[in-house]
Amino acid sequence: MATPFTGEGERRKGSVELRALAARRLRPVADRGAPGRVNRPLLAxxxxxxxxxxxxxxxxxxxxxxxxxxxxxxxYSCTEAETALALQGLGAHPVVAHGNRAQRARWLPEIAAGRAVAAFALSEPGAGSDAAALELRAEPAGAVSGVAAGAVGWRLHGEKRWISNAPQADVYTVFARTGPGSRAAGVTAFLVPADRPGLGGEPLEMLGPHPLGTLTFDGVPVGPGDVVGEVGRGFRLAMATLDLFRPSVGAFAVGMARAALDASVAHAGERRAFGGPLKDLQAVSHLLAEMATRTEAAGLLVQAAATAYDAGEPGVAARSAMAKLFATETAQYVVDSAVQIHGARALARGHLLEHLYREVRAPRIYEGASEVQRTIIAKELYR
Structure with missing residues (x-):
């Protein structure tokens, strides 16, 4: 079983080992999957x-x-494997951090083994970057048969959209309004199995290849045993989850940037034009230098944010936002520059950079668009 790495030298060694493992074991499984759909063999x-x-x-x-x-x-080696792992972690983390004993026993072993697919259901048609505007209703329903065991329950009404792993997941962490408060107040997190009556959904066809869809709730029954954490405190739980995962979105971006940079360095050293290799052209060499510098800076910012989170230091929200903002914007620049260096061949279907060019766009939007990250950072400056 793989174990965490500690220390800079061990982390570097671990990174090399994981890249090789992904290329050898995960890349072939990912290639057999259907784009935009959950790849259960990859999760397994x-x-x-x-x-x-x-x-x-x-x-x-x-x-x-x-x-x-x-x-x-x-x-760096297999974006599909990275995304599958990240989405499992995101969907399950509220249960890892705040789930009750029954929720943890029922779901965490299955999710960790890759036998069950988890999803984090926060965004809605009118509540994407402005997540506090969510409108999914949890209406009191008295005793909910088969769920609440005679206790007071709720029925969920509304829609979620842009939900990763939907509608193919086996269990969803769903955020809904149980109280009269507006914005962040009155939101509760529920753990909702996919087989609950009234729960439906459709896949969405997107630019990037990872699974994304809608969920519809037509009186879906939930009870006290489905509550994750405390009633009315679900929005804080959602934001705490994103504080953990935002630096790692930056890490995803850095991995893509490093892959694009390495491909560009190799190409510029081999490709000949105007009487010599591309790397001898100052326009190209200076562009490579800028790509390398920005990528290294992004990696250090991500590492600093993650270290601060693990140490429980103050200002984690701002550091997480900075890491996601800078790393995702950097990756967009680096991948775009890599395409420019490679020329038309990078636009061919199946080329590494054609794949990265489609993959790199979405992280600037999900888990808080770049503009939202700037707003968070600015607010934290005056806190």
Whole structure:
């Protein structure tokens, strides 16, 4: 079973090992999957290799630095494996951190083994970047048959959209309004199995290849045993989850940037034009230098944010936002520059950079768009 890495030297060694493991064991399984759909054999392989247990631990917290190492290393060699691992961790983390004994016993071993697919259901048609505007209703329903065991329950009404792993997941962490408060007040998190009556959904066809869809709730029954954490405190739980995962989105971006940079360095050293290799052209060499510098800076910012999270230091929200903002914007620049260096061949279907060019766009939007990250950072400056 894979174990966390500690110390800079061990982390570097671990990164090299994970890149090789992803290329050897995960890339072939990913290639057999259908784009935009959950790849269950890939999840099973991630579980078999012990990688999922590091983001869905049965005991103890998730270490942000270890999560970042995993996501950056996997992204370098197999973005599909990186995304599958990250989405499992994101969907399960509320249960890891706040789930009751029954929820943990029922779901965490299955999710960590890759036998069950988890999803984090926060966004809605009118509540994407402005997550506090969510409108999914949890209406009191008295005794809910088969769920609440005679206790007071709720029925969920509304829609979620842009939900990763939907509608193919086996269990969803769903955020809904149980109280009269507006914005962040009155939101509760529920753990909702996919077989609950009234729960439906459809896949969405997106630019990037990872699974995304809608969920519809037509009186879906939930009870006290489905509540994750405390009633009315679900929004805080959601934001705490994102504080952990935002630096690792940056790590995902850094992994893609490093892959694009290495491909560009190799190409510029081999490709001949105007009487010599591309690397001898100042325009190209200076562009490579800028790509390398920005990528290194992004990696250090991600590492600093993750280290601060693990140490419980103040200002984690701002540091997480900075890491995601800078790393995702940097990756967009680096991948775009890599395409420019490679020329038309990079636009051919199946080329590494064609794949990265589609993959790199979404992280600037999900888990808080770049503009939202700037707003968070600015607010934290005056806190």
């Amino acid at each position: 392989t991630l579980g078999e290799l012990g990688l999922l247990s590091r983001v869905v631990p049965l005991a103890g917290p998730v270490r942000a630095l270890d999560l970042c190492l995993l996501r950056e290393s996997l992204a």
